[in-house]
Amino acid sequence: DGGITQSPKYLFRKEGQNVTLSCEQNLNHDAMYWYRQDPGQGLRLIYYSQIVNDFQKGDIAEGYSVSREKKESFPLTVTSAQKNPTAFYLCASSTGQLNQPQHFGDGTRLSIL
Amino acid sequence: AQKITQTQPGMFVQEKEAVTLDCTYDTSDPSYGLFWYKQPSSGEMIFLIYQGSYDQQNATEGRYSLNFQKARKSANLVISASQLGDSAMYFCAMTGTSYGKLTFGQGTILTVHP
Numbered sequence: 001d002g003g004i005t006q007s008p009k010y011l012f013r014k015e016g017q018n019v020t021l022s023c024e025q026n027l028n029h030d031a032m033y034w035y036r037q038d039p040g041q042g043l044r045l046i047y048y049s050q051i052v053n054d055f056q057k058g059d060i061a062e063g064y065s066v067s068r069e070k071k072e073s074f075p076l077t078v079t080s081a082q083k084n085p086t087a088f089y090l091c092a093s094s095t096g097q098l099n100q101p102q103h104f105g106d107g108t109r110l111s112i113l
Numbered sequence: 114a115q116k117i118t119q120t121q122p123g124m125f126v127q128e129k130e131a132v133t134l135d136c137t138y139d140t141s142d143p144s145y146g147l148f149w150y151k152q153p154s155s156g157e158m159i160f161l162i163y164q165g166s167y168d169q170q171n172a173t174e175g176r177y178s179l180n181f182q183k184a185r186k187s188a189n190l191v192i193s194a195s196q197l198g199d200s201a202m203y204f205c206a207m208t209g210t211s212y213g214k215l216t217f218g219q220g221t222i223l224t225v226h227p
Binding site: 033035040041042043044045048058088090092098099101102103104105106107109 | 117
């Protein structure tokens with residue numbers, strides 16, 4: 001089945017540690033996105049990528065980093081500089097066209113130990 | 114900059130009745146798209162319906178319809194014949210000229226009573 005796979009489902013981070021969230025898609029989409037969702041809130045854009053080897057900061061990029069070495073993959077690293085990383089992280093992909101929806105993975109819940 | 118406002122933090126509806134979830138937006142882009150997503154308690158985001166800014170007719174998808182009033186900058190979601198499985202968080206979102214970037218509202222929690 002075509003779709004987006006995020007792993008792990010749950011992740012725990014120690015103080016001062018970097019952690020990486022995986023996102024893989026087999027929809028052949030050019031564009032990929034990372035969102036953060038805090039409890040009871042909407043989604044906020046962290047980073048997005050329109051094409052391989054290119055990405056742009058979203059609204060809340062500080063403390064996060066990404067790479068886009070392959071079309072299928074868009075991993076997100078939550079660095080130790082992100083002081084409040086506890087949240088639900090959602091990865092999405094799309095063709096990038098205005099009238100096409102983004103398809104989402106099932107998310108990763110990140111907590112601080 | 115784009116902005117989406119959902120003014121109803123929570124809504125209740127009786128099973129089999131219709132319900133309207135409000136969404137207003139603001140943008141300076143001449144061309145844009147409006148989306149509604151459903152998020153069950155499990156967390157995944159499910160695409161429901163899309164409306165383009167130049168579409169002449171309101172979008173419909175099964176029990177979902179979008180009441181698009183461009184002059185009022187509103188894009189309300191109407192769910193007809195509510196079912197218990199419709200209980201979830203609903204998000205309104207929009208794209209503009211920035212390559213498919215989505216701006217989300219704060220969401221509305223819908224609870225369907227039997």
